[in-house]
Amino acid sequence: MENSVKNEVTDKYSLRGRVFNRIREDILNGKYSENEELREVAIGEELGVSRTPVREAFRQLELEGLIQIIPNKGAYVTGITKKDVHDIYMIRSLLEGLCARLATEHITKEALEEMEENVYLAKFHGEKGHYEQVYELDNRFHEILYEACDSKILEHQLKDFHQYVLRVRKKTLSNSGRGLKSNEEHAKILEAIRNKDGELAERLANEHIKKAYENIVKIGVI
Amino acid sequence: MENSVKNEVTDKYSLRGRVFNRIREDILNGKYSENEELREVAIGEELGVSRTPVREAFRQLELEGLIQIIPNKGAYVTGITKKDVHDIYMIRSLLEGLCARLATEHITKEALEEMEENVYLAKFHGEKGHYEQVYELDNRFHEILYEACDSKILEHQLKDFHQYVLRVRKKTLSNSGRGLKSNEEHAKILEAIRNKDGELAERLANEHIKKAYENIVKIGVI
């Protein structure tokens, strides 16, 4: 959020930036499990750097909520609880709706075209059962939407939440026919945006996230 | 938010935590102006610590969006643009509504009582023209609301946004009769919550934030 309202993590190339991204990925991809303790030296050695950049990365990860630092004790991977997921989807539902409505007014021709291509491709892969591709395309669809709303702040918020529930999402989309269903909903949102119907886009995006959550609960991945 | 989603900044007592809070306050209170460069040694000397905790604090402040770090160059205070304020209020309006609705279900008797006291006191100070107290009470009202929704994540988000627009808010409330108007709206929200009318509370909280924004624009503090 924090929070983290405005800036991206600046540096992809500094040691700190690389360490930060690496640990973040490792947590989200499940390499480090819940409550696992992260030791500065161990991670430093693994990545071939000293403790300093690792520590700085830790401080950032803490603000992102991915680890919890207990002073003089250690850094622990925070779990994501059922309630967290519930709350995030509740918030996301609202903000994603707002985002879709704003996108209706501000989306560029290029973004609209990428969306159309995205939906078209996702249908193909969904029918073939290519879960990995469906997952990637689903992510990308939302990213396009976020970027199209023309609000850095809203975009940042939504990307954060999106990232945060990555683990859960991955499981959901590689399961069941949710991938296809989800894509059909994308298509409808896209159409509303294309028709400049902001209110409809808002409502559809709203419902889309709610359904995604219902599916998560149904499948029982959390 | 980062996104700082879950944890508070853990440590009030470590050097890093103190440095972080100090710089944060100084930025929000306007001690450091927009685009000002923050130098590690200078701040370290001012607070009597070495560069290390200062650097760690910088990394966190960057994620909070309060400063921007340009690699190998420096840390610069980020301004808050007109559009930022607009976007934040738009988002806050939605989330504050959600928060009020949730609070209707989860608020404790103690919190409800503190709210009532808050509104009562604010009326008194508002009529007397005690702007500083009105400002503090207004802040506190929202904090109580955030804590009452029983969602750590939503609470955290809203507190972040609230903090972020602090400068603007202060100017608004010490100006005009907005303080009293605002308090009347608080009273209505409180009543809706007391009556367990979640939908009404949501709508009122929604409008409350929108009006606060309209007032900011009208007064022209940004």
Next chain:
DNA sequence: TCTTGTGTTATTGTATACAATTATACGATT
């Protein structure tokens, strides 16, 4: 056996030293 105390080890917190990068000053060249 359980508890408690103490010394040891491991780990984080902070300071500092050195390296890399960037900004600045200033003179040479045109």
Next chain:
DNA sequence: AATCGTATAATTGTATACAATAACACAAGA
């Protein structure tokens, strides 16, 4: 005078050394 290049200084990036704290093992006493 303006521009470029180079040397110098200032600043950040990283590594490491030392201090403070917490975790652990193990023995002494009840």
